[in-house]
Amino acid sequence: MSVRGTHIPEHLRLPIAGVTPPPTEKEGQRLFPTGNFRFFRPVYRDKTPPCNHACPTGEQIQKYLDFVKHDRYLDGYLTILEDNPMPSVTGRVCYHPCETACNRAAHDEPIGIRSVERFLGDFGLNLEENPIKKDLPPLNGKTVAIVGSGPGGLACAYHLRRKGYASVIFEALDSAGGMLRAGIPAWHLPEEVLDKEIAKLTGLGGIEIRCGVRVGSDPGGITLDHLRTGYDAVFLALGQDVGRRLDVEGGRSRGVLGALEFLRETGLGRPVKVGRNVLVIGGGNTASDAARSAVRLGGGEATIVSLESEDELLIVPEDLEQAREEGVRFRPQHSLVRVIADGEGNVTGAVLCQARLAKDENGNVRPQISEGTEFEVPCDTILIAIGQVQVLDWLPESFTERGLVKADEYGRVPDDSEAVFAGGDVMRGPSMVVDALGDGKRAARDIDRVLSAQPLEPDGPVEVMPYERLNTAYFRHAPRTPVPLTPAGTRSKSQKVEVTLAYSREEAVAEADRCMSCGVCNGCDNCYIVCPDISVMRDARENGRYSIRTHYCKGCLVCVQECPTGCLEKVPELDFDEPDAVVRMETAFAPYDGAHAEQAPFTRQLIEDAIAEYDRSKTVQPNGRGVTP
Amino acid sequence: MAFEVHRQHLPLFEDDGRAAATDDEHGRDRHYLPELPAEDPYAAGHRTCAGCGPAIQYRWVLKAAGGDTVVAGPTGCMYVANSTYLCTPYTVPWAHTPIASGGSFTSGMAAGYEAMIRKGRYPGPFPNIVVMAGDGSASDIGLGSISGALYRNHDALFVCYDNECYANTGIQVSPTTPYAGMTTFTPFGKAIPEGKKLPPKNLAKMMAEGHPHCYVATTTVGYPVDLMNKTRKGLNHVGAAFLHCYTPCQKGWVYQTSMTVELGRRVVESGLWAVWEYDPEERKYHYFHPPVQRPVTDYLAMQGRFGHMLPEHVANMQVAANQNWQDIGMDVPQNLRDLEDPERHRRLKEEEYSMPLNRGVGA
Numbered sequence: 002m003s004v005r006g007t008h009i010p011e012h013l014r015l016p017i018a019g020v021t022p023p024p025t026e027k028e029g030q031r032l033f034p035t036g037n038f039r040f041f042r043p044v045y046r047d048k049t050p051p052c053n054h055a056c057p058t059g060e061q062i063q064k065y066l067d068f069v070k071h072d073r074y075l076d077g078y079l080t081i082l083e084d085n086p087m088p089s090v091t092g093r094v095c096y097h098p099c100e101t102a103c104n105r106a107a108h109d110e111p112i113g114i115r116s117v118e119r120f121l122g123d124f125g126l127n128l129e130e131n132p133i134k135k136d137l138p139p140l141n142g143k144t145v146a147i148v149g150s151g152p153g154g155l156a157c158a159y160h161l162r163r164k165g166y167a168s169v170i171f172e173a174l175d176s177a178g179g180m181l182r183a184g185i186p187a188w189h190l191p192e193e194v195l196d197k198e199i200a201k202l203t204g205l206g207g208i209e210i211r212c213g214v215r216v217g218s219d220p221g222g223i224t225l226d227h228l229r230t231g232y233d234a235v236f237l238a239l240g241q242d243v244g245r246r247l248d249v250e251g252g253r254s255r256g257v258l259g260a261l262e263f264l265r266e267t268g269l270g271r272p273v274k275v276g277r278n279v280l281v282i283g284g285g286n287t288a289s290d291a292a293r294s295a296v297r298l299g300g301g302e303a304t305i306v307s308l309e310s311e312d313e314l315l316i317v318p319e320d321l322e323q324a325r326e327e328g329v330r331f332r333p334q335h336s337l338v339r340v341i342a343d344g345e346g347n348v349t350g351a352v353l354c355q356a357r358l359a360k361d362e363n364g365n366v367r368p369q370i371s372e373g374t375e376f377e378v379p380c381d382t383i384l385i386a387i388g389q390v391q392v393l394d395w396l397p398e399s400f401t402e403r404g405l406v407k408a409d410e411y412g413r414v415p416d417d418s419e420a421v422f423a424g425g426d427v428m429r430g431p432s433m434v435v436d437a438l439g440d441g442k443r444a445a446r447d448i449d450r451v452l453s454a455q456p457l458e459p460d461g462p463v464e465v466m467p468y469e470r471l472n473t474a475y476f477r478h479a480p481r482t483p484v485p486l487t488p489a490g491t492r493s494k495s496q497k498v499e500v501t502l503a504y505s506r507e508e509a510v511a512e513a514d515r516c517m518s519c520g521v522c523n524g525c526d527n528c529y530i531v532c533p534d535i536s537v538m539r540d541a542r543e544n545g546r547y548s549i550r551t552h553y554c555k556g557c558l559v560c561v562q563e564c565p566t567g568c569l570e571k572v573p574e575l576d577f578d579e580p581d582a583v584v585r586m587e588t589a590f591a592p593y594d595g596a597h598a599e600q601a602p603f604t605r606q607l608i609e610d611a612i613a614e615y616d617r618s619k620t621v622q623p624n625g626r627g628v629t630p
Numbered sequence: 631m632a633f634e635v636h637r638q639h640l641p642l643f644e645d646d647g648r649a650a651a652t653d654d655e656h657g658r659d660r661h662y663l664p665e666l667p668a669e670d671p672y673a674a675g676h677r678t679c680a681g682c683g684p685a686i687q688y689r690w691v692l693k694a695a696g697g698d699t700v701v702a703g704p705t706g707c708m709y710v711a712n713s714t715y716l717c718t719p720y721t722v723p724w725a726h727t728p729i730a731s732g733g734s735f736t737s738g739m740a741a742g743y744e745a746m747i748r749k750g751r752y753p754g755p756f757p758n759i760v761v762m763a764g765d766g767s768a769s770d771i772g773l774g775s776i777s778g779a780l781y782r783n784h785d786a787l788f789v790c791y792d793n794e795c796y797a798n799t800g801i802q803v804s805p806t807t808p809y810a811g812m813t814t815f816t817p818f819g820k821a822i823p824e825g826k827k828l829p830p831k832n833l834a835k836m837m838a839e840g841h842p843h844c845y846v847a848t849t850t851v852g853y854p855v856d857l858m859n860k861t862r863k864g865l866n867h868v869g870a871a872f873l874h875c876y877t878p879c880q881k882g883w884v885y886q887t888s889m890t891v892e893l894g895r896r897v898v899e900s901g902l903w904a905v906w907e908y909d910p911e912e913r914k915y916h917y918f919h920p921p922v923q924r925p926v927t928d929y930l931a932m933q934g935r936f937g938h939m940l941p942e943h944v945a946n947m948q949v950a951a952n953q954n955w956q957d958i959g960m961d962v963p964q965n966l967r968d969l970e971d972p973e974r975h976r977r978l979k980e981e982e983y984s985m986p987l988n989r990g991v992g993a
């Protein structure tokens with residue numbers, strides 16, 4: 002007996018019934034192309050997840066979280082490296098605009114993206130061989146000069162190398178890393194991690210870092226013209242490493258230091274002596290880092306004196322909380338009036354007064370002092386953290402504007418060569434590591450375009466997937482995996498102990514699992530299973546491998562509705578304003594051609610053949626009965 | 631001499647019983663379906679309406695059952711719409727039975743295969759024998775024959791796909807049509823403003839209580855893995871098994887075609903359909919407790935067949951739902967308790983309710 006296919010008894014094999022081709026899984030019931038029911042067609046179209054959109058390097062976060070979910074760590078690592086050369090750095094210090102933008106915040110709590118990034122970064126750092134090295138293109142003979150070895154410069158060199166360009170990075174300090182070394186303290190970013198990330202880049206071949214070379218300032222040293230003439234293009238990523246000075250009486254006493262200089266010396270392994278009673282003037286991240294380092298180095302107390310109120314402080318929330326746990330004190334809405342020194346010029350105290358943060362029409366800080374509220378506090382060290390600038394007098398005047406290097410939307414500096422680009426803090430003012438990394442990436446892309454005579458073009462528009470368009474029925478509430486921290490008592494005694502610790506493998510996977518894959522197909526198979534018409538086809542459970550069998554899809558849109566991520570959407574099938582554009586499908590049982598459908602030639606043929614067959618069988622056979630095929 | 635009857639054993643999929651989300655082997659929480667069988671013995675090209683709930687159920691049951699399966703279908707949409715001109719969409723043997731005889735026909739198939747195997751006339755193993763009957767057939771016209779088959783414990787899976795009406799003949803009332811559900815035989819009007827006065831027949835409980843040796847379960851098209859697992863459990867169970875499945879009918883209920891699966895979840899989340907499993911060994915019911923409890927209006931307002939409901943009708947429905955919550959061992963939150971009061975309602979058309987995300991009207 003036949004186990005497959007419609008079994009039709011002999012006596013029922015009449016012309017039409019008799020030609021019924023048995024359906025197959027692959028072909029379906031071909032006589033009924035039910036696609037002609039359809040008014041709308043489901044279409045797969047990935048959107049940009051907000052995390053990805055918010056990351057200045059454009060990290061494909063959803064993609065690598067998905068790899069982590071499936072224990073494919075190397076693939077995840079390689080995905081990050083497409084956009085960001087140093088996930089072990091950003092995984093520790095990035096201010097994570099991605100998490101701020103994450104849709105999951107509207108659901109319960111944002112994904113701990115930075116911690117998963119760090120997990121993958123450290124996974125990669127521990128590999129024996131840099132996995133991208135073997136696939137690099139050979140060097141194309143062109144070399145780019147880069148000034149500054151901070152994240153901006155390093156990222157530019159890295160992305161250029163991936164495109165086949167060599168680069169030489171000029172760095173004024175004795176070691177590479179920019180603010181990653183000379184600003185961000187080791188308890189945020191250990192030196193060994195930074196060293197390894199940089200070694201990974203220089204190990205690619207074609208990236209040379211020349212330390213101890215300050216471009217432009219040393220007489221007889223390297224000048225901008227050297228770079229313009231000796232190299233194919235120039236990228237300026239100078240950062241802003243000169244602390245703003247505060248002009249107050251006694252400001253030159255011994256014990257008054259710039260916070261940046263203090264952090265730089267500490268970062269370069271030349272710890273500065275601080276006292277046990279430290280005042281830090283300023284309300285931003287530099288103030289916070291300086292205060293926390295001062296607690297660690299001096300073993301005493303540190304107080305942050307700021308114009309900003311508690312709510313206005315420009316310190317990222319987790320840092321603020323950690324600083325508090327470590328005993329850093331705050332004196333918001335105060336200003337330094339005068340420094341008190343002893344006979345030998347050593348700081349012994351400060352006069353403060355109540356004040357408020359105010360800005361003039363240009364956005365410059367203009368403190369509003371409350372007269373008559375002055376009072377004295379004792380202290381032995383004062384660290385000034387009221388902003389930073391850069392020395393730009395060695396650059397042509399046309400390059401600069403209000404203390405920054407000016408550039409067009411491509412980061413290109415107005416220069417006849419059309420091949421001088423800038424990025425990072427020197428272009429933006431104080432910003433983030435990841436901004437500098439993004440600028441470096443974009444500069445590499447645009448330098449490549451300029452050097453290969455392609456036009457510079459802005460990025461195309463993207464569609465960012467909002468939370469409201471996810472099918473949240475599929476995402477149960479699950480709390481964020483907490484990031485482990487070293488206890489405050491332990492960490493506040495050491496300049497080296499890392500404050501923020503790593504996710505374990507299990508934690509990283511659990512956190513990646515929370516990702517809702519906003520707008521991007523992640524092969525969950527939901528569309529595949531909900532279709533009543535077996536019209537969602539896929540040869541593998543991977544993004545890009547799903548398709549709609551329009552021959553049968555009736556356009557019910559159940560698949561579209563049930564897609565958790567929203568990558569599946571509907572488009573109108575027919576243009577009703579254009580009657581001629583109406584597509585008529587072929588079906589077997591149209592009463593006549595063109596009524597509401599056409600009879601398919603193949604069915605017409607089937608029927609004609611069957612009638613012929615039937616007629617033949619009616620001709621007398623030896624046993625008196627027709628033989629059915 | 632008698633040959634032994636070898637039975638198939640179908641492994642279960644991993645599932646925590648909730649929507650399409652599932653745990654993987656590490657016990658992680660993720661929205662990612664387990665690997666599903668590639669097989670689809672219910673093939674494309676069938677002529678049900680766009681978004682048909684019974685069609686989804688047919689597909690999942692046969693996917694879970696696999697290729698070594700024999701199917702019977704009593705008269706109803708899933709017979710008529712699927713086998714016009716003798717063109718069926720099944721790649722496995724399938725037979726139509728009269729509407730009243732799904733149970734007896736299937737008993738005969740099961741007994742027949744057993745006998746043939748024992749006599750060495752069929753090489754085996756014993757095929758999966760499935761009958762899928764509509765609610766009209768299973769709870770009304772053919773109830774006696776299905777009950778007989780369950781009572782005699784034939785080794786087959788008896789599925790009732792419940793679209794809460796006689797759909798194929800044009801949406802007439804059936805015993806499972808919900809209170810106030812409008813059909814062509816229960817129109818609303820001055821005399822009977824709620825349309826349908828009677829509460830629905832509790833078919834699955836009747837089957838479990840009445841045939842305590844059978845595996846009995848309920849599910850909906852909102853929970854694919856649950857439905858496929860219950861299919862497999864029913865088939866693995868040696869003896870008769872009954873699966874009652876909620877399957878929205880967009881034509882009969884008047885809703886947007888895209889909402890079929892959403893309704894399959896909402897009916898459970900509003901307390902109007904209990905998902906459970908009856909274990910004949912322990913003689914116990916295991917109830918699924920949905921993660922969300924919502925007012926009945928969230929469910930009713932999505933369907934045209936309830937559009938005429940007046941405040942007191944909606945309140946009656948909430949009373950019934952709250953009773954159901956207690957029956958399955960869940961607390962009734964105060965907000966749902968409060969909604970038992972007709973004063974808290976307006977006509978259903980004017981009620982406020984939470985619509986699901988809507989990605990568009992289909993078909």
Ligand SMILES: Cc1cc2nc3c(=O)[nH]c(=O)nc-3n(C[C@H](O)[C@H](O)[C@H](O)COP(=O)(O)OP(=O)(O)OC[C@H]3O[C@@H](n4cnc5c(N)ncnc54)[C@H](O)[C@@H]3O)c2cc1C
Nearest residue numbers: 149151152153173179180216239240425426432433434437
């Ligand atoms: C204390 C502190 C803490 C911070 N913490 C964080 C943090 O946790 N997370 C975060 O995202 N961002 C943080 N930032 C901001 C971040 O460090 C900067 O936005 C980022 O480093 C800018 O990168 P860049 O490449 O533009 O410049 P930089 O990192 O500043 O690097 C510029 C480099 O250029 C060199 N250079 C300058 N002029 C010349 C010249 N003429 N010739 C040769 N070399 C030259 C400098 O020596 C320096 O090494 C912090 C900043 C500070 C000051």
Ligand SMILES: Cc1ncc(C[n+]2csc(CCOP(=O)(O)OP(=O)(O)O)c2C)c(N)n1
Nearest residue numbers: 705706707729764765766767795796797798
């Ligand atoms: C004895 C008998 N009475 C009436 C009919 C007419 N009839 C054909 S299909 C159908 C509806 C069956 O309803 P249900 O079993 O719920 O299946 P549905 O159409 O809803 O899928 C009816 C009443 C019939 N075929 N046989």
Ligand code: SF4
Nearest residue numbers: 052103104516517519
């Ligand atoms: S849930 Fe995932 S894809 Fe969506 S924004 Fe957050 S990290 Fe990105």
Ligand code: SF4
Nearest residue numbers: 532554555557558560
């Ligand atoms: S569920 Fe199937 S029939 Fe419905 S729109 Fe999607 S592909 Fe088409």
Ligand code: SF4
Nearest residue numbers: 678679682707879880
């Ligand atoms: S009338 Fe209802 S049950 Fe019948 S094919 Fe249409 S949607 Fe399915």
Ligand SMILES: [Mg+2]
Nearest residue numbers: 764765795797
């Ligand atoms: Mg029915």
